[in-house]
Amino acid sequence: MKVSExxxxxxxxxxxxxxxxxxxGSRGGNPLxxxxxxxxxxxxxxxxxxxxxxxxxxxxxxxxxxxxxQRDEAKxxxxxxxxxxxxxxxxxxxxxxxxxxxxxxxxVGITKIEGEDVTVDANHxxxxxxxxxxxxxxxxxxATAEELSAGHVELD
Numbered sequence: 001m002k003v004s005e006x007x008x009x010x011x012x013x014x015x016x017x018x019x020x021x022x023x024x025g026s027r028g029g030n031p032l033x034x035x036x037x038x039x040x041x042x043x044x045x046x047x048x049x050x051x052x053x054x055x056x057x058x059x060x061x062x063x064x065x066x067x068x069x070q071r072d073e074a075k076x077x078x079x080x081x082x083x084x085x086x087x088x089x090x091x092x093x094x095x096x097x098x099x100x101x102x103x104x105x106x107x108v109g110i111t112k113i114e115g116e117d118v119t120v121d122a123n124h125x126x127x128x129x130x131x132x133x134x135x136x137x138x139x140x141x142x143a144t145a146e147e148l149s150a151g152h153v154e155l156d
Contacts, residue, residue, distance in 0.1 A: 001140045003052045005037030008153055010139040011049070016132045023126065031138040033153040040152050042067045045133050056137045064128050071128035081116045090118065 003009050010033045014025040026032045034040040036049060044066030048058070064070050083098075084090050094110045098120065112119035147153055 001053070001142075003036055003049045003137065003140055006143050006148060007036045008139075008141050008143050008147060009034055009036050009049060009137065012136045012138060014134040015126075016134065018130055018132070023131075033155070035143055035147055035152050038151045042131075044131075045135075048133070049135075049137075052137050052140075054137050054140055056135075058135055060133050060135065062131045062133065064130060067129070067131045068124040068126040069128075071123050075122035076111070076119065077122075078117050078119050081113070081118050084118060 001007065010031040012026045012031045014027060015023045017023055036046065039046070041049075042062060044062030045060060047066070048060035048062075052058070081090065084096075087096070090110065090113065092110055092113055095107055096110070097105045098108050100106050100122070106122050108120040108122045109125065110118060111121050143153075
């Protein structure tokens with residue numbers, strides 16, 4: 001069975017940056033499942049998966065525009081530490097949820113703390129980075145009615 005729209009695909013991957021550092025991956029654990037054609041993975045990787053079959057191993061380089069997008073410096077803000085009054089501890093490298101200007105929750109990383117000023121970055125950590133995926137297709141199957149209705153595969 002080939003990877004195509006509305007198929008559930010389980011795959012192992014290693015995500016490597018241009019310096020050869022492994023940024024993320026599934027090897028040593030369970031393969032990652034996703035519903036093909038429903039934008040559940042970055043567009044460049046999803047396009048490279050199309051028409052593949054179980055056992056296929058391949059590498060694909062995904063530019064930022066087809067990955068996590070370009071960095072947007074407007075998503076970096078300095079906020080008064082009082083906005084974090086409910087936190088018991090605050091440190092650089094933490095990830096937390098904050099409301100954006102539209103009242104939507106978004107994940108932000110704390111990149112710098114200087115006195116009462118806390119710098120947060122709402123860019124995806126891999127934004128602006130060319131990504132190299134090393135992929136192996138482990139399983140391809142028809143999606144269930146529930147998966148199609150949800151638009152994604154429930155992770156265990």
